[in-house]
Amino acid sequence: xxxxxxxxxxxxxxxxxxxxxxxxxxxxxxxxxxxxxxxxxxxxxxxxxxxxxxxxxxxxxxxxxxxxxxxxxxxxxxxxxxxxxxxxxxxxxxxxxxxxxxxxxxxxxxxxxx
Amino acid sequence: xxxxxxxxxxxxxxxxxxxxxxxxxxxxxxxxxxxxxxxxxxxxxxxxxxxxxxxxxxxxxxxxxxxxxxxxxxxxxxxxxxxxxxxxxxxxxxxxxxxxxxxxxxxxxxxxx
Numbered sequence: 001x002x003x004x005x006x007x008x009x010x011x012x013x014x015x016x017x018x019x020x021x022x023x024x025x026x027x028x029x030x031x032x033x034x035x036x037x038x039x040x041x042x043x044x045x046x047x048x049x050x051x052x053x054x055x056x057x058x059x060x061x062x063x064x065x066x067x068x069x070x071x072x073x074x075x076x077x078x079x080x081x082x083x084x085x086x087x088x089x090x091x092x093x094x095x096x097x098x099x100x101x102x103x104x105x106x107x108x109x110x111x112x113x114x
Numbered sequence: 115x116x117x118x119x120x121x122x123x124x125x126x127x128x129x130x131x132x133x134x135x136x137x138x139x140x141x142x143x144x145x146x147x148x149x150x151x152x153x154x155x156x157x158x159x160x161x162x163x164x165x166x167x168x169x170x171x172x173x174x175x176x177x178x179x180x181x182x183x184x185x186x187x188x189x190x191x192x193x194x195x196x197x198x199x200x201x202x203x204x205x206x207x208x209x210x211x212x213x214x215x216x217x218x219x220x221x222x223x224x225x226x227x
Contacts (some may be wrong), residue, residue, distance in 0.1 A: 031213065033213070033215065035217075040219070041219070042202070042209075042217050042218065042219035042220060043158070043202065043217040044217070045214065045215055045216070045217075048213045048214070048215075049213075050212065050213050056214075058214065059116065059214075084140060090157055090158070098144075100206055100207075100212065100213050100215065101146050101147075101148045101163065101204055101206035101215050102148065102160055102163055103148075103150075103158075103160060103215075104160075104170070105157035105159070106157060106159050107156075107157055110156050
């Protein structure tokens with residue numbers, strides 16, 4: 001089954017404790033991206049990757065890191081989480097080459113930072 | 115300023131009616147436009163993409179694009195209660211930045227039986 005898998009789905013953590021949200025896709029997609037969704041603010045792009053070893057900032061990259069060492073994986077790293085990073089996070093992937101907006105989304109990871 | 119604007123709604127239509135959802139964007143360089151549907155508590159799913167001016171039809175859905183007016187719309191014919199969801203407009207390659215995808219805040223649609 002074609003899918004984007006995120007883990008963990010739910011996480012409660014404390015300020016400053018480093019965490020990683022993993023994302024893996026099995027569709028051989030070149031493009032991957034991370035979004036956060038907040039009430040009243042909608043979906044906002046954090047980082048994206050056009051291909052392996054190629055990443056770029058989205059609109060809200062502060063406080064986040066990513067890496068793309070393998071085509072299928074695109075982890076989101078919060079080095080020192082803060083309460084304003086409490087949000088619902090989505091990983092998504094697509095074929096590149098002009099249709100990067102035709103995204104397959106993961107189920108989401110709900111993060112609470114206390 | 116990157117902006118993709120949608121009416122937040124809720125937009126309420128009776129079952130069987132046409133639902134019309136609208137979206138405007140501020141960047142003339144953008145070339146690719148998308149409509150996503152998001153049910154409450156679920157992840158967004160792609161329902162339509164449109165790249166050229168004019169209409170694109172897929173079943174009960176029609177996407178319309180007018181680049182000169184920087185306007186994209188989604189029509190849902192014969193609306194069903196199962197269409198009740200939040201509809202997100204998305205614009206890709208914003209400002210010419212390949213890979214940059216901007217979403218509107220969404221319009222909540224309610225279809226009444």
